[in-house]
Amino acid sequence: MRNFAKLFYACIFFVSGSMSLLAENPTNSTFCSFNPTTALEKVYKSPIGTWEYTVEDVPYEYSAGVLIITKEKEEYKVVVKVNYNTLTASEVKVNENTVNFSVYIEGGKVQVSLQVKDDLIQGTADSTEGSFSLKGKKK
Template identity: 30%
Template sequence: MVAFQAKAGTDEKNKIAGTWEYSAPTAPYPYTSGRIVLKEAESGLAGELVVEGNRLPASSVAFENNELVMEIEIEYNLVTVKFKLVDGSLVGEANSPDGPVEVKASKVE
């Protein structure tokens, strides 16, 4: 049973690990589009936001029950992004200092 639970956790990470192309049309420039890179790490998942070649590491990444939550410092503000995995796409929102921003992402790798 323990092996099954460990495998289930790995399967969950495999669903989400990879590179995702995101779109956030109402976000401030240059954050309207870019990539989210998620990788397996010893402590679970690690991630970063890649915008115009700049890499912004996530301070925390959690994926459970098809929900992804990331925290990223953007221009000195801690932004929490919450997604649901729906039909192979990530759909959610970020809590920007200017209010909620809708974000969608599709896996590219």
């Protein structure tokens, strides 16, 4: 029991000594290198989330919808909710602030390319019917 007490006090001594070093030199923290500003910037600029979007010059039932972008492990997934349907996108590729994917609407393939800037998205949806402008906002 005596040895346990000595070990306990030695640990307390080393921990308290390390804490005083951290107070003197906070830039070399070994306990926590978390920067909340950097973390918020990553979340704010991330394409992950729920996006409400509109598309110009398309039939009314396809002119607005919701994109849900998620990431599981290292793989991104996109779900499109439009015209009372939920569609799962394929060929999803995310590179920094660019999101590309394909989705089938009424049997036709639509390729979507989006740019993410802060809480806004903007891009195009290309189909056999033509190219359409798409824009939206993070929900």
